Amino acid sequence: MNDNELLRETLAVTHGERGQAPAPGVEDVVVPLHLSSTYSIPDIDPDADLELLDPDAGEYLYSRLSNPTRNALEHRLAALEGAEHALAFVSGTAAIAATMMATVQPGDHVVAFEDLYGGTKTMLNRLLGEKLGVEVSFVDATDVSNVEEAMSEDTTLIWMETPTNPLMHLCDIEAIASVADEWNVTFGVDNTFLSPYFQNPLSLGADVVVHSTTKFLNGHSDSIGGAVVTDSDDLMDELAFLQRVGMGSMLSPFDSYMTLRGIKTLPLRMRQHEENAMEIARFLESHDAVTRVLYPGLESHPQHELAARQQSGFGGVLSFELDTDLDGTAEFLGNLREFPLAVSLGGVESLIEHPATMTHSPLSLTERERLGISNSLLRLSVGVEHVDDLLSDLDAALSVV
Ligand SMILES: Cc1ncc(COP(=O)(O)O)c(C=O)c1O
Structure with a gap:
């Protein structure tokens, strides 16, 4: 059976973990914790794109760029959201910052839920607003018409959480995805509160999903981490650049291992x-x-x-x-x-x-x-x-x- 046909209960336990033999003849059932910071390579390659090494093709050079344990986690996260790509970050905050850096430029405009996680609101106000000159409109997104009314020619990103913290307000992902399509802007959803088990925003029309894996995904209050998940190849390339080079904020092998273990249940x-x-x-x-x-x-x-x-x-x-x-x-x-x-x-x-x-x-x-x-x-x-x-x-x- 192909992994695409497996259900989430099975994907959560096994996906990304097979075929990771650390030594000839050894077939671990659980993905090993690869701590090596660097890898020896067979020969020099003048054409290699070091920012976008493909771990699936065995391209390992330096652990910030690609790491087998992190790669296994990224595969599992993508599979759980039913997505093409996932990247694991050092925190949910880093995952959100990278997504904003990938989609917003100075002078752009963002429409966001007024009822966001406090840290995200501060990031929007101070990092994007004060430092980068991005205008941010916070709206009551429980009513999609407020999102529609806030859109402008400069808008490049709509940013939502649902349900919100602590008031448990929801926004209609499908309806907001239609607004995002109409204006041709990126629509991001922070899916931390429900995890991919209870909600899949990409299937409802969102372009990119983030998680604080610190919460339900890891599930044991013993690791800080984050993830970005998307079907877009272009966004994935930009996010991979930010994760590995622009910000250097990839998840450590140990936290990747912990999160892989946590996700099983x-x-x-x-x-x-x-x-x-x-x-x-x-x-x-x-x-x-x-x-x-x-x-x-x-x-x-x-x-x-x-x-x-x-x-x-x-x-x-x-x-x-x-x-x-x-x-x-x-x-x-x-x-x-x-x-x-x-x-x-x-x-x-x-x-x-x-x-x-x-x-x-x-x-x-x-x-x-x-x-x-x-x-x-x-x-x-x-x-x-x-x-x-x-x-x-x-x-x-x-x-x-
Ligand atoms: C909804 C939501 N998103 C993002 C974050 C930030 O995640 P982290 O603490 O992993 O950086 C939090 C943290 O509480 C959160 O509740």
């Missing part, structure tokens, strides 16, 4: 994250001390129908608001046992985060209030523990609110 983990998150969302929705629950899997979510249409699952992240103030919220957090207070998400362990004082503290109070990030809003990254233990812990802590 992505489908299993995602299904359990979702099952647990759904039960917790329903429990919180029925609790008197909770004023609202934001989870696209709930029928009460204003974009539940869109989530059901463009995603194949609702994911493991949800937010909720307590019927109390900052002090009451702090007391609730102090009473939890199974939810460490920590940023990041997507690991097997559950985490809780307080956006107003943690991830979104760089935003002004006015901006937080405008977006709906109150002092009693909390975000859960629901892990794969037994859900009864998670529910009891939340129930006990809620009794103090």
Whole structure:
């Protein structure tokens, strides 16, 4: 059977890992961790393009340019998104920066979701806006007409996340892809929150997808990494130049190995994250001390129908608001046992985060209030523990609110 015919549960475990014999006669079942920074070559080649070495053709010269462990991971990431190409970066942030560098020039215009990951928003404002003279329009992309209205002759990139953090807003990928096509601009989607297991933006018309592999893809909170995935050969060439030469921000062999290992259980983990998150969302929705629950899997979510249409699952992240103030919220957090207070998400362990004082503290109070990030809003990254233990812990802590 050809790998194109395999399902994601199989691709996640085996793709990219076969045929990587480290020594004659040795057939590893698991891809080896290739730590060598340099490789001896048989002879000189005056025609070699050192920026675009093809590892599949055995072209190895120096590990920043190509590395067998990273190459195996890149193959698996592309396969999971159903894409032609993938590149692994040193962080999600580096993957996003490279994609922006590949698609935007000084004087260009970008249309972006106003409700993006804080670091991406800062990158757009400071790196693109202040340093490169790029104009950025942040819009409420839950309504596609706002994206349409913000487009101009100078627009070269539309940048979206769906669902967003921490408000769990969605945008309609297919509808925005039509706008991008009409204006002939690149459409990028950060797919970190759902992973390729629950959403494939390229199949809905996006041109390029990025991931913070730090989150669900690696899934064990022990590696920082990022990925860019695309079907476009031209974009791939430019991104490979940036990854290897322009920025030198490729993923290390060790983190590539860790992420390959983590991805093997992505489908299993995602299904359990979702099952647990759904039960917790329903429990919180029925609790008197909770004023609202934001989870696209709930029928009460204003974009539940869109989530059901463009995603194949609702994911493991949800937010909720307590019927109390900052002090009451702090007391609730102090009473939890199974939810460490920590940023990041997507690991097997559950985490809780307080956006107003943690991830979104760089935003002004006015901006937080405008977006709906109150002092009693909390975000859960629901892990794969037994859900009864998670529910009891939340129930006990809620009794103090
Ligand atoms: C949606 C999203 N995109 C990108 C990033 C940045 O990823 P990294 O921390 O791997 O650089 C994050 C990090 O929290 C994120 O939540």
